[in-house]
Amino acid sequence: MHVAHRTLFPELELVKQHVHVIQEEAAAAQLVSSWPNWPEDHYVGDDGEWRVFPLCYTFPASDSTKTVWVDATCAQCPRTVALLKQLPSVRTALFSNLGPNTHLGAHRVFLCDTVRCVLIVDVMRPATVPKGKAVGGHTDELDRFIEQYNASLVQPDDDE
Template sequence: MPSFLPALVKWIEKQMAHHSRFEDSPFIPESAFPWSRELEDNWRDIRAELDTLLEHRDALPNFQDISTVQRQITNDNQWKTFFFYGYGYRFDPNCERCPRTAELLAHIPGLKTAFFSILGPRKHVPPHRGPYKGVVRYHLGLKIPSPEDSCGIRVGGQEAHWREGAGMFFDDTYEHEAWNGTDEDRAVLFLDVVRPMAFPYSLLNDMVIKGIARSRFVQDAKGNQDAWEQRFAQLLPRK
């Protein structure tokens, strides 16, 4: 990451509460992102493609296998991923395997990261903070075991529970944790989108995001994703 970025990131984050286009809070109203309605209206199409992938669940990469920094919060085989985008980089083979999901993702303004996030049985992700306030996180519930209140997320001290076909937006720079208290997988579509901000802070935000995308930890993750894809292609050819 360029040397000027850490100080710039710190300064921009201080401006978020004043210059974002919505109130600074752990959870964010869906009305701030009207595009989410299309995803939720078509969640069953996304779920169908997820179900096909889950036939090869064990071959899916662990989160820390792609993004090694995640080893701070997970080190087992119970957080599986399937990436479509990572900090703006599109992973074409995975998009081709899930064409309907890819089509819906292509309509989302400011999309930076998108993947299926699968928490295995009894998996707990401990409290942690996201790296940068310039993006907003979205979860679309796809596979939520019963009872729904056995799976949840706590953000900034506020607890919420996923529902199939329903989404939630939150600010991951608040301390947050997630858990699956059941004996089945819990799966969501996990997105990061650019935080809407007033000019000129929006321009500075874009600069920081581009800088992060060029950083070593993102480039290493991209390389790990590409290497995994080569292995997965032998198991599950593209459509």
């Protein structure tokens, strides 16, 4: 059964409404800072690159009084941090950057009662994939979007 995120996590609407702020600050952070490698190895294959830009962490995640905001990185993303601080359930927040051809295997969060929310702010298009040439299965939602988009392109005849 599908339950909309608005029902379970209504506070995430704030993130959706301000995604452009997060995108801008994530892009700027990549230009001015060297991101450390993620401390765990979840790569599929021999090599990979997974870098992170931590904003806050909480250990143990079940105790919100243990949340630590990382001053050096938070200073570079003040608007994103202001948004995150409005979400009482945030325990860990970071920007994550996977290097080219990096594939991650299945892995777990530190606690079983934690919900992980991933907001993808930028996806690099491989040079070998031309725009508009995506392949794969369609969902009903995607098909409705395509139909609606195509209908918006149709111009009424001048004679009508």
